[in-house]
Amino acid sequence: MPEGHTIHRLAADLHARFTGAVVSASSPQGRFADSAALVDGHRMTGTEAHGKHLFLGFDAARPGGAGAGPAGTRWVHIHLGLYGKFTVRDGEAPPPRGQIRLRLTDEGHYADLRGPNTCELITRGEKQQLHQRLGPDPLREDGDPAVAYERLARSSVAVGALLLDQKIIAGVGNIYRAEVLFRHGVDPYLPAKLLPRRTWDEMWRDLTELMAAGVAAKRIDTVRPEHTPEAMNREPRVDGHGGEVYVYRRAHRTCLICGTPVRTAEMFGRNLFWCPTCQPAHAPAAEAGSRRS
Structure with missing residues (x-):
């Protein structure tokens, strides 16, 4: 299972490539299709890591619509578990191969998530509850x-x-x-x-x-x-x-x-x-x- 530094590195890589961009989201495997559709075409607002948990934020409203901002943010919560892998690459995404739970793309970048223990769309309140259940993280500024x-x-x-x-x-x-x-x-x-x-x-x-x-x-x-x-x-x-x-x-x-x-x-x-x-x-x-x- 990846240790916390790996998840923070993933958060940084995803932030550098996708934050601020309007992102296409899909689930070639199909298991996350309904939730992926809710963030497809929305702007990524940021990424966050807490321990072994990764969070990807998306504006709830499409660009130019109402509801943007922190109160209107949807979060994709990911825990890789023992077998999950999240690859982040530059360039055009190739045709999907294998069991890709979530694919993110924009102009010039793509990221494929395979085999995670958890991949779910959660609210801001549900995200806060997860943080409260976790202990402090040495890599977070709020780690105590x-x-x-x-x-x-x-x-x-x-x-x-x-x-x-x-x-x-x-x-x-x-x-x-x-x-x-x-x-x-x-x-x-x-x-x-x-x-x-x-x-x-x-x-x-x-x-x-x-x-x-x-x-x-x-x-x-x-x-x-x-x-x-x-x-x-x-x-x-x-x-x-x-x-x-x-x-x-x-x-x-x-x-x-x-x-x-x-x-x-x-x-x-x-x-x-x-x-x-x-x-x-x-x-x-x-x-x-x-x-x-």
């Missing part, structure tokens, strides 16, 4: 680390599990979860309520910088300059996910910092990666792993 910490501090669930809870913090996925815990020496099994506020504030600032770098580079890199392949005279990472990381998908390989083999375990249905030396255990793994909310 204090809100996330308040939710963490009320729970005895392992912090490694709660970092993937989109109601706690929006946009963090398995890679950023593993890497930010490593970079701050936090045991993933530590009960969230025992995480010091100062440590959380440092983790939030780190996530903000790492995820912003991910938006710019279109890949996740989390190693510090002194630990890059060039600095350490080591082979670069070879992995379908790309990017240089400390522990993610490096199970049983030696830690770049201390040489201890990286460990892996399942935590609430997701694979966890950590270094037991750099992230010293708060409690025995068996005991910590048995906690449930």
Whole structure:
């Protein structure tokens, strides 16, 4: 599943190409045809990302008609899920091929959405309700680390599990979860309520910088300059996910910092990666792993 930086990158790419333009919208697959017809020929007013959710705004009125403006905006809400892809391209759109849920075109650009978990037309009020259900996003200007910490501090669930809870913090996925815990020496099994506020504030600032770098580079890199392949005279990472990381998908390989083999375990249905030396255990793994909310 794409992590939050990917959705923010998509929002930026779509904004650059379509915002302010009168957009043709269609659903070659047919599953979004009725809703696509309601925004077809309307002006895109903007794009927005919150965690793993993408929002595309359209004036409710056609150009020159009544009802334009924020109160008259319709929103297409998209969640890619595990298999969704949203490709944005310059040039003339080719004939539709495959299961395209939503196609957007204007003069010189097109975007095709395939296989999303969610693609729906919602009102401004429904959009606001979605925002209220999500935790703060490190990449949004309104992201507030204090809100996330308040939710963490009320729970005895392992912090490694709660970092993937989109109601706690929006946009963090398995890679950023593993890497930010490593970079701050936090045991993933530590009960969230025992995480010091100062440590959380440092983790939030780190996530903000790492995820912003991910938006710019279109890949996740989390190693510090002194630990890059060039600095350490080591082979670069070879992995379908790309990017240089400390522990993610490096199970049983030696830690770049201390040489201890990286460990892996399942935590609430997701694979966890950590270094037991750099992230010293708060409690025995068996005991910590048995906690449930």
